[in-house]
Amino acid sequence: MNLPRIVYKSLRQHILSTTVTAISVALGGGLLMSVWAVKEQSLAAFTGVNAGFDAVLGARGSKLQLVLNAIFHLEASPGNVAWADYQDIQKSPTVDLAIPLAVGDNFHGYRLVGTTPELFSRVEYAPAKHYEVESGGRLFDPTLRETVVGSFAARKLGLKPGDTFHPFHGLTFDEKNQHAETYVVVGILKPSNTPADRVLWIPLAGIQRMSGHDPKAATDVSAVLVKFKASSATAGFQMDLMYNKQGNRLTFAWPIGGVMAELFNKIGWFDRVLALISYLVALVATASILASIYNSMNERRREIAILRALGARRMTIVSAILLEAAAISALGMVIAFGFYATIMTVIAGIIREQTGVVLEPWQFNMVMLWAPAALISLGALAGIIPAFKAYRTDVAEYLTPTS
Amino acid sequence: MTLLQIQNLKKSYVGPEGDRHTVVDVKHFTLAEQEQIALSGESGSGKTTFLNLIAGILKPDSGSIHLAGESMSDLKEPARDRLRARTIGYIFQTFNLLQGYTCLENVLLGMSFGAGVDAAFAEKLLKRVGLGSRLKHYPRQLSTGQQQRVAVARALANRPKLVLADEPTGNLDHQNARQSLTLILEACKENGAALLLVSHDREVLSRFQKVEDLRKLNHASSHMEARK
Structure with a gap:
């Protein structure tokens, strides 16, 4: 019964909020990765076609x-x-x-x-x-x-x-x-x-x-x-x-590539708007982790008090909350690759139909590494406020009514 | 040999109007290894606060608690947590089982912060309390009597030297209360644990050879009575 097991149990116990929050992270992460990959791949494809x-x-x-x-x-x-x-x-x-x-x-x-x-x-x-x-x-x-x-x-x-x-x-x-x-x-x-x-x-x-x-x-x-x-x-x-x-x-x-690169420079603002929207979506998704865990803190406090009474240290509880927040984010990022594949397949299909240029949904892009790392880190950060609340839980108060 | 020694223990709370109320004021209290003592006391007499002080869940305002050779009252919180996990088993009136964990997992969880997980011993304890066939049941799938038995098994999971029981039969019907108390008394003896049980139930108290009246121990309680 180690820390990951305790986190797993908590995730299962709050399965609905875990799922909804993970999906919101997945949407944010999938959108972020797709916007980034489309931007980079289309730039490479359109300036590379001659x-x-x-x-x-x-x-x-x-x-x-x-x-x-x-x-x-x-x-x-x-x-x-x-x-x-x-x-x-x-x-x-x-x-x-x-x-x-x-x-x-x-x-x-x-x-x-x-x-x-x-x-x-x-x-x-x-x-x-x-x-x-x-x-x-x-x-x-x-x-x-x-x-x-x-x-x-x-x-x-x-x-x-x-x-x-x-x-x-x-x-x-x-x-x-x-x-x-x-x-x-x-x-x-x-x-x-x-x-x-x-x-x-x-x-x-x-x-x-x-x-x-x-x-x-x-x-x-x-x-x-x-x-x-x-x-x-x-x-x-x-x-x-x-x-x-x-x-x-x-x-x-x-040169032909240079002419196309000029086009991409001209529509660079559009890229930046898309990127900004995807950053915001990712940020909102991360905030949903905070809201989800924070809102369940009242019902969790009794469990936290029980764990503390059994000998769990405050830092064990804090670690469990942070790990749970990161785990929701990580779960979301696993699902995000599904959203990414779907979004990329649809966009690649449209671009191919309209221009004949082929984008590869599964072509490696650094965003596939840094976006999950960033969102999981942000997810863990989102756990800090509920973790602090958990840290301050008064064990005696939540353990049992005083007789 | 003395397991628990308490000297001049005081604990007070600040009330909603800013005035301070002393709820525990115990001059002297001792408990020997494997001894079983019942503490009698009415509601509001500071029983739970007294047990929480012994368990290191609360820090006293003054006084000392020596448990198994260590000064609980002088230890910093992480050390108190470790001492509690290793030395104390706690049985609550409301059982305090974790609802998302099976019977076996509740007992294993008790072990994970103390002596370390020993699944075979956890199963043995659950069989001892008559729940060998309910290892994978969740608390909601058990009767209140069965839930209390899981709580007893969990309290003994770390082979504690001291079991604290706070009104352990308070939520049980008459028959379950009697069976549960017998189980607690026997299981503590079998595992070599001392027992400090608080209750206001005369029948429960009658099962103990040594009963202390918390009102007499607790000067704070006497003062409150006197004020009334």
């Missing part, structure tokens, strides 16, 4: 819009790039690869992106990783109305090789704006866990010459993805100077 390229060339406008459009397949294109501009950058001696993209159509909200087969044959979207087509499929023929569908889009749209569909005009789905052209699905991409999974890839000419599109822009592209040669260390600076500072027709978004 689809295997160094820069994006697009129409004059916002670099962020350009990157969101060309890399994350979000947002509208800021405008068109003339075919000649594409050819210029493609021929640049510092450029290893320049892949044109054309956007402007969708199928049930999933955007069609026109490009060249080189995107699949030459690009490593991550070190040693190429886009691959699932067995039974193949890449599109650039001269035909064929499509290779990203894995996520294929699953959501229920498309498989051999299926046909009519695209819709615009980047948002409007059933009244259906094109007459029929496209055939010839392959499904293997999951890449990148924004490419949410796209229906078609030949560049497919977008350029889609019925209803402006014939004057039939050779234009929406953006050019640029990869420098390994030896061209200063190419980015030079092109930044040439397109952004000296020129005024085009925008050169470089």
